[in-house]
Amino acid sequence: MRSQLTRNVYLRLLASHASSLRPCPALAASCLAVAAASRPSRQFPLIARRQPRRTFFGIFQKPPRMLKEPDLEPGYETLLQFRSFEVDNSRPPPRADLLKGLRQFIQYKKRNHNRSLNSTQAFLTLRLLQHLVTTDPDAEGDGEDLSFTDLRAALWVTATKPPKGTTEHHLELAQLLYAEIERRIQNMREQGIDEELIKEAVGAKDTGHYELFLTALTQYGGSLEAAESLARFRAGLGNDPKKQVAKVRACWTLVLRGLAKEGREAELLREWKKFERAKLEYMPPIHEIMSTFFATRDRVKETKQWFEKPIHANWSPSPRAYMEAVRFALRNGEQQWLQPIFEKLINSNPKKEWWDVIFQWAVLVVDKGVEDVKQMLQIMSTPVEGKESLTPDAATVDALISAAIEKKNPYLAERFLSLGTELKIRPRASTYILQMDYRLDAKDFSGVQAIYEKLLKGEVTVRQDEDLPVLNKYLRALCGAPEPDLERILDITADLEQRHATLEPETVVSLCMLFLRNDNQYDVIDTLSLHTVSYSLEERAQVRRAFIEYCLDRRVSTARVWDAYSLLRQFFPETEPDERVRLMDAFFARRRPDMACFVFGHMRGQGNLAQRPTADMYVRCLEGLGQHPDGESLRMVHNMLKMDTTVQMDTRLYNALMIAYAASEEPDVALEFWRDITNSAEGPSYASLAVVFWACELQPYGDRTARGIWQKVLKMDLEVPPDVFWAYCGALAGSGHLEEVIRLISGMDATVGYGPGLMTLGVAYNALPGSSKKDQFEAWARAEYPDVWAHLEKKGRKETIMGTKFNIVRDMKA
Structure with a gap:
């Protein structure tokens, strides 16, 4: 069942004022907009140009199409409700309801692998948690409070599921959760509770919340803080750090990976020196971090130095390190350097994962074909004394197809797929997804559709929505075709709707633009209702900008532009004033001053003072009426100005009023404003x-x-x-x-x-x-x-x- 927000919540959220946007104006406004957009859209008077007629046979007609309700994630309504009451400075809902909603939301995120916290959701979660941890449970009801399980689950979701967009509040959220866990542990210690009992209460004997905290720090730009925290942690181990050497190594690996991700070379090398002085082993994960850091930057000397550095116990580099070395060699013409490295790997009789990398090296660097790969597969499958026999599987086929895709050779990819069939290797979902990907690149839509239908029939198991990225790509390609297959597009979107899948912003843009071009306004409404409600501020802005650019396109008819603007206004109330002014100017340029002034009026009617027109915007609107006069619209704007207590009259505003009234063939009224100018302290300007x-x-x-x-x-x-x-x-x-x-x-x-x-x-x-x-x-x-x-x-x-x-x-x- 889809969640529905009460109308009360929407009204509260839409009635925000500038003071309510603290402490984070942009994200708070985004939250208000999310809730506004998720409201069931029941009135779209501006997009219905045809008036219905009653007839005798009307009883046999189809009922009017019902608009689809927004698909809110479980518990998200609670976060929005709390924020609405916080914005209004009102008494929040009961603590038990807040806890229930937060738990539902966190557990849903934890169960669904592809459902990460976006920046807006992280902000809402942070605000609710700040309230819950700073208020007394006993003073707010039955004394129920967040458990260690709740805090660890929220920290796990925050740390291990990074979103695609900005993460400005994820770090603060992780810090809050970790600090609360540590505070509670310290309180238990002060009460004399045994350490074993504390560990049992926390829910992890190895106190794994620390690793989660470091993961969050290194994931969201806090690697320097993570390094300092690790130094304090090591100092707290006393004279016997070896008792937790595995944990120290794991945490140090996180810190090094974070510094490498942030591009902090000096700090990375400094931490490596500390790592080396601590006499910790140079293991494959550390080798991967260091060699990959320089390889991705095409630093030839350093890459060779770190890659060739002996690994502890003669372990092999990781498959990812090998693949980065392959790409590094291709970019920098170092194939000869790579040759003995892979020969050594082949002669070491590696495990199956390394063989898959060897096949990719053979295709990408040595330019091996299908027949050559078949011979290499035979070598891999040859039994070796003392080791398990290896056989190619779906992962092998995927590796070969991936190499062909990287070479931009779809024909070779098809041959590798046929090789898998020849070897009686059953394809898995990832194989089909790769096949869809390279067929999309080749514009083979019929071939892509055939594979998609196999996925629909359940020929393979699709786990955790792993096919969503390629399906988004498929939808965008269909929308961008010279003659889009609208029926097929609607079928795919209907299937994804049944799965409660959220489309990527780029896909929503493609769909909406196509539906607008075909006058399918209800499909636009459904698409926006189902997907933008769970978007972050940045993702919503991406869709919003597409609508604005559509409205500014002079090739689009005025009627379609007005339809698009009506949808923009209702689904994106957070539209910035400067964007609204651009739309107003566009309608003036189309010689529709009435529409331009309606856009201005909608801006004037915003509840948030920061989104209302400034004096400069009034001037711009009145100057537009000077170029394209409309008496009724002028009187409407003038009345708005009279009632606007935030705007002080000055010479420029009087000049603009003179321009507008003179253009509207009311020069006598214009001259009255000249008298106001001459009587003012500022006086006339040359423009006056x-x-x-x-x-x-x-x-x-x-x-x-x-x-x-x-x-x-x-x-x-x-x-x-x-x-x-x-x-x-x-x-x-x-x-x-x-x-x-x-x-x-x-x-x-x-x-x-x-x-x-x-x-x-x-x-x-x-x-x-x-x-x-x-x-x-x-x-x-x-x-x-x-x-x-x-x-x-x-x-x-x-x-x-x-x-x-x-x-x-x-x-x-x-």
Whole structure:
């Protein structure tokens, strides 16, 4: 059964404020968005363009399609509920309910191998655990508390299942869990409880939580802290460290692996020196760490040095170390160096795992074919006195196929698969998965589908969703095909839905984009509902960005863009303000100011103050209305501004209002804002002058107001920018004062210090009423400024209800 969040939770989460986002604003916002997106989507009025009609035969029609509920992991609802109450600073649910939900969630993660804690889930778990360990169980109910088993299980899930995305809260979570376990152990010691009883209570006689803690530190960027912790641990062993030498070696291996993973060469070599001074053996895991560190960086001298360093008891390097050496040799042309190493390995009659590496070396480096490999298989299978006879198995076939894939040779991979059939080796799930992988690379969709159907029939056992990565790849390939097979795609997604499998963000993006292109909005809704609810902040952002880019694509119809925006708005309420502004600008560019202002209004309606529009965003919206006027939308935005107590009016906002009202053919209202500017402490700017002259141009008898403003400018001896000058010319021309405009332009050099340009003549010409005055102005300008006028004529002219006008753009900015 799918989990469902109560509507109460959603309302609490959506009603967040900026103060509620502490201590981690980004992730807290993500949690709110996750819960909002997981809400059962019942209203999508903006995506239904066709109105249903009632008919007599309606009783025989199919019932309306039901939207699918979000597939929440067991216990996750509890984590979201707790966070909602914490955000609202309200009393949390009963402690027993919190403990039950947390246990369900952790145990589910522990049972499902592919279900790691993403960054958002780690944050929610951390917040709940901080509450549980800092509050008194007896004061909150029946005294029930977290057990050592609970803490160890949570630490195990945190340490051993790293997610694909960011892990910024995993380290803090592991530190909290380990500190709580240690605190409880110390309390028991202070009470005089015997050590054996403590170990029994903790649940592991070797106190394995320490290794889990080091695993988490080295997994999530805390390897330096792990090294310091190990030094303290060794110091605590006293004068007899040999009593726990196996544990010390295992922990040191973790520290070295973590330092290598983080690329800390100096610290890695320093820890190695300590390891060496402690007289611990150079075992295969240490050999693998050191040689692989330099091999992956193509450090030839150091790689050879560490790989050739003798291993304790003449043990062989690990199969992974050999494979990294193979890849290192191929990249750096060191095949000759590798040859005697593998000859020695072959002559040592190694175990089966090493033979599989030998086969890969033969294919990748020596370029052996199928017949050569068959001979090598015979050598491997030849009985050796004192050792078990070896036979190839599915792992051998997988190794050969993997080598062929690495060589980008699908034909060779098929031949190795046939070799397995010839040897009567039963393929396993990984074999089929590899086969799907290289057939996908070869665009052999029918071949991939045939293998997928075998998996569906259960010909092999698929464990722990090991086929999910290749199925995601298959879905993406189907979506990207020139003619996508929509029916097949829906069948695969339905099968995965039955398995409660979560698709990768890239796959969700591919599916949603395909469904949007085919107007399958309900399939988009289902896909988002089922998968994005369990995504982290980064994964949700990946899907969100794809929707935004789809909306910004001018090749997509406006109707489809609005559908996509409606879904974006409902499933991703955490969409950043700057992203919403880009969408608003896109609708203005499509000449849909009504839609642009709805986008702005949705931003204004956000409960989180950090997501509401700033003064700059109001200006941007009003400037858009200046380019694409819409009176009703303007009044809506203006009312929002009046009611917005977070925005203080200044000259730029007044300028923007003047622009918008002047463009909406309400110049008288625009001039009222000029009066507000002149009465303000800040006063007008040059942009204010250009805008007010434009408003005067549009208003009957506006020249009277314009002349008064111009006289003040001249008295103050201000430097007049070209856009202000041509705007004043337009104000006079708008009232039909042709002679005065000509005198003004003729005297420009003396008045403002520069001559007329293209915009000076173009604005004046466009503003003049009637064809007679336009013709007179043209004759004068053509004679006095022939070069400028010729340049202006290249812009072309258009016929409007106000007469002929040049195709020039007056980009009014606040």
